[in-house]
Amino acid sequence: MKPRIVLAGGSGFVGQLLSPFLVSKNCEVIVLTRAEPDHGGAVRNVHWNGKTVADWVEFVNGAYAMVNLTGRSINCRHTPENRREIIDSRVDSVRVLGQAIGRCAQPPQVFLQIAGVGIYGDKGERICDETTAPGDDFMTEVCQKWEAAFDSVDAPKTRKVLLRLGGVLGPNGGFLGLLGRLTRWFLGGQVGSGRQYISWIHVTDLSRMVLASIENQELTGTLNATSPNPVTNAEFVRELRRALHRPWSPPVPEFAARIGSWLMGTEASLALVSQRCAPKRFLENGFNFEFPTLRPALTNIFPSQ
Numbered sequence: 001m002k003p004r005i006v007l008a009g010g011s012g013f014v015g016q017l018l019s020p021f022l023v024s025k026n027c028e029v030i031v032l033t034r035a036e037p038d039h040g041g042a043v044r045n046v047h048w049n050g051k052t053v054a055d056w057v058e059f060v061n062g063a064y065a066m067v068n069l070t071g072r073s074i075n076c077r078h079t080p081e082n083r084r085e086i087i088d089s090r091v092d093s094v095r096v097l098g099q100a101i102g103r104c105a106q107p108p109q110v111f112l113q114i115a116g117v118g119i120y121g122d123k124g125e126r127i128c129d130e131t132t133a134p135g136d137d138f139m140t141e142v143c144q145k146w147e148a149a150f151d152s153v154d155a156p157k158t159r160k161v162l163l164r165l166g167g168v169l170g171p172n173g174g175f176l177g178l179l180g181r182l183t184r185w186f187l188g189g190q191v192g193s194g195r196q197y198i199s200w201i202h203v204t205d206l207s208r209m210v211l212a213s214i215e216n217q218e219l220t221g222t223l224n225a226t227s228p229n230p231v232t233n234a235e236f237v238r239e240l241r242r243a244l245h246r247p248w249s250p251p252v253p254e255f256a257a258r259i260g261s262w263l264m265g266t267e268a269s270l271a272l273v274s275q276r277c278a279p280k281r282f283l284e285n286g287f288n289f290e291f292p293t294l295r296p297a298l299t300n301i302f303p304s305q
């Protein structure tokens, strides 16, 4: 029988790339989604509301692993209402998945929670590994509440692993969605000073990290899921322009980034904050990156641009 992997919130950008990877590794993939159930194709979509335990618990019972990708996108204006939804969607989903595990006769062997490097706040040039203290901005608050909810899950028979993701690079959206469009429109200049660091991960390496976290019985606790080579914003946009065959673009000063972000319905802080993260624990565990540096990662994603 194929090992069953339950992907809560697996209908989004990461889940859509992770599902075929897991299917190719001979796993049965179940996606928990607020959308209609759907039984066609290699991946089965099962309805849930992300808040309360219901029939979907039967798919958690006997599953090999549960991976939680749920969370309202942070790429929006951080109004009080959106802030509440950003936090609640994350905390509620962790809590209800913990309750579901508690109801299983055969609980999953591993519960893998996806979180973010936003917990470190704005750390400038300082290198952040898993032991670095949290920051003090809104994204830190989100990540702290998210991680605290996961810490509170009481599941003695289930191994718990949490991955702090950097910006995930992959085709068709995600971190490169808006940035790619702006760059194609000849608006791909550095933002602010350009010295703020971006921690990124190619989706292939992220998928391999997810699999390693599921398979490696020794792995527990928190790990940074980022490439070993974070780059400054200036370098990132230069490499992206190169990958998309666009010429130099004028820098975008901070005030213009704030106005532009507001007009596009998002937050400039997401592009101005500096996180220079190191995947210390993955490296200690012998993880081999397929895309450790940015240029080949972008060339892989935009091969014929």
Ligand SMILES: NC(=O)c1ccc[n+]([C@@H]2O[C@H](COP(=O)([O-])OP(=O)(O)OC[C@H]3O[C@@H](n4cnc5c(N)ncnc54)[C@H](OP(=O)(O)O)[C@@H]3O)[C@@H](O)[C@H]2O)c1
Pocket: 009, 010, 011, 012, 013, 014, 015, 032, 033, 034, 035, 049, 050, 069, 070, 071, 072, 073, 074, 085, 089, 093, 114, 115, 116, 117, 165, 166, 167, 168, 169, 174, 175
């Ligand atoms: N992509 C990145 O670069 C990145 C970086 C760091 C951290 N992360 C984290 O990794 C996870 C996956 O990222 P992603 O890019 O795949 O996100 P995504 O495309 O926004 O997908 C997240 C999924 O969460 C579900 N969701 C959204 N709002 C919800 C709500 N209010 N209540 C319940 N479920 C809700 C949606 O599923 P349904 O609509 O089907 O229910 C959606 O498909 C997220 O938690 C994200 O914060 C991502």
